[in-house]
Amino acid sequence: MKKLVLAALITAAGLSFMTAQVVAESHSEMTASEALAERKALMGSMGSQTKGLVAMMRGAPMDWEAVKAAGDNTQHVAETMPTLFLEGSFVPPSSASPAILLDIEGITERFEKLGTDGKALSDAADNENVEEFQAAFGAYISNCKGCHQNYRI
Numbered sequence: 001m002k003k004l005v006l007a008a009l010i011t012a013a014g015l016s017f018m019t020a021q022v023v024a025e026s027h028s029e030m031t032a033s034e035a036l037a038e039r040k041a042l043m044g045s046m047g048s049q050t051k052g053l054v055a056m057m058r059g060a061p062m063d064w065e066a067v068k069a070a071g072d073n074t075q076h077v078a079e080t081m082p083t084l085f086l087e088g089s090f091v092p093p094s095s096a097s098p099a100i101l102l103d104i105e106g107i108t109e110r111f112e113k114l115g116t117d118g119k120a121l122s123d124a125a126d127n128e129n130v131e132e133f134q135a136a137f138g139a140y141i142s143n144c145k146g147c148h149q150n151y152r153i
C-alpha cells in the first residue's frame with residue numbers, strides 16, 4: 001500500500017524520485033492516528049471557511065482577505081490530504097472510507113481539482129472581482145459532495 005500511495009504522490013505532485021523518498025521518510029514518522037487527526041483538522045477548516053464564503057454568496061459584504069485565506073488554505077488542504085491516508089488510519093472517529101486505499105489515484109485527482117478551484121478563489125480575491133468569486137465558488141463547492149459520497153462512510 002505504501003508503494004501505491006507513493007506512486008500517487010509522485011504522479012500528483014510531479015515530485016522527483018529523491019523528493020518522493022524524503023516525503024516517504026517523513027511519513028513513516030507520522031503515526032496513523034496523527035494522520036487521522038490531521039485529516040479531520042484540514043477538512044474541519046474547509047467546513048468553517050465554507051460558511052463564510054456561503055454568507056458572501058448570499059450577499060454579506062465581501063471580505064477579500066477571507067476569500068484569499070480560504071483559497072490558499074484550500075490549495076494547502078488539496079496538496080496535503082492525499083498524503084494522509086495511512087494504513088491503520090481508517091478507524092473511529094474517521095469517516096474516511098477504507099476503499100480510498102484501493103483508489104488513491106481517484107481521490108488524488110479529485111483533490112487536484114479542488115486545488116485548482118481553490119486557486120481560482122485566491123485569484124478572484126487578488127482581483128477583488130465579485131463575478132469571478134461567484135464562478136470560483138460554484139466550482140469549489142461542486143467538489144465537496146461528490147468526494148464525500150464516494151469516499152466517506
Ligand code: HEC
Binds near residue numbers: 036043047096140141
Ligand atoms: C477529494 C475528496 C474530498 C473533497 C473534494 C472534500 N472532502 Fe471533505 N472529507 C473528505 C474525507 C475523506 C473526509 C473524512 C476524513 C476522516 O474522517 O478521516 C472528509 C471530511 C469532511 C468534514 C468532516 C471533518 C470532521 O471533523 O470529521 C468536513 C466538515 C468536510 N469534509 C468539509 C468539506 C468541504 C466543505 C468540502 C468542499 C469545499 C470538502 N470537504 C471537500 C474528502 C473530501
